[in-house]
Amino acid sequence: MTIPIIGGCACGAVRYQCNAEPIAMLNCHCKDCQRSSGAPYASGFIVTPSAMEISGEVAAHSVVGGSGAKTTRNFCSICGSPLFASTEVSPAFMSVRFSTLDSTADFEPKLDIWTSSAQPWTCMNSLSPKFEQSPM
Numbered sequence: 039m040t041i042p043i044i045g046g047c048a049c050g051a052v053r054y055q056c057n058a059e060p061i062a063m064l065n066c067h068c069k070d071c072q073r074s075s076g077a078p079y080a081s082g083f084i085v086t087p088s089a090m091e092i093s094g095e096v097a098a099h100s101v102v103g104g105s106g107a108k109t110t111r112n113f114c115s116i117c118g119s120p121l122f123a124s125t126e127v128s129p130a131f132m133s134v135r136f137s138t139l140d141s142t143a144d145f146e147p148k149l150d151i152w153t154s155s156a157q158p159w160t161c162m163n164s165l166s167p168k169f170e171q172s173p174m
Contacts, residue, residue, distance in 0.1 A: 039063075039083070039145065045138040047114035047121060052094030054121070054134070056085050061131065063145060066172075067160065068152035070103055074111055074120055078157045081136035081147055087124070090132070096121065103127075105172065127172070149173075 043056035060083035071080035095115045103109040107126040113119060124132045136145055150162050154170040162168065 040141070043083075043134075044140045045134070046140070047094070047117050047119035047138065049114060049117035049119070051116045052092065052096055052114045052119075052121060054093070054138075055091045056089050056134065057091070058085055058089035060085055062149065063147050064149045064151055065147045065162070066133075066151050067154075067156035068103065069155050070101055070109060070111075071152070072155070072157075074123075075135075078160045079150075080120075081145070082123075082133040083136070083145065084131050084133050086130060087132050090122075090134075 039060060041057060041059060046053040062084040065079045065081050067079045072078060074080065096112045097115040098110050098112050100108050100110045103125060105127050109123060109125045111120060112122040114121060119138065120135050121138055122132050122134055139145060147166065149167045151169045151172050153168045
């Protein structure tokens with residue numbers, strides 16, 4: 039992806055700039071991502087929090103994820119757009135939702151995680167590695 043990676047919420051109240059290459063680009067099929075995205079999976083990229091510059095008011099909601107650890111999801115406090123997620127299991131990383139990118143041309147998921155929760159009718163790239171849970 040072209041650095042910096044720039045994006046934000048639907049209403050423009052929250053903006054971000056990522057100043058590092060993504061560690062991974064993926065589709066997550068966990069039940070929580072299904073609920074929070076309103077889709078069979080959530081697509082996003084993984085970075086370190088220190089690579090992110092975020093402006094605007096971000097709200098948070100935490101749940102206990104499939105791993106048994108707390109997952110925190112951040113969203114715009116005005117329009118509700120899902121933006122970021124982090125987990126106690128891997129606090130050194132955060133995920134950024136694909137749908138928030140200003141330019142989606144360079145985004146290509148390279149793996150599928152939490153496939154144990156995937157909907158049976160979901161089409162996945164047969165060439166991408168699949169993990170029943172999270173590899174991190």
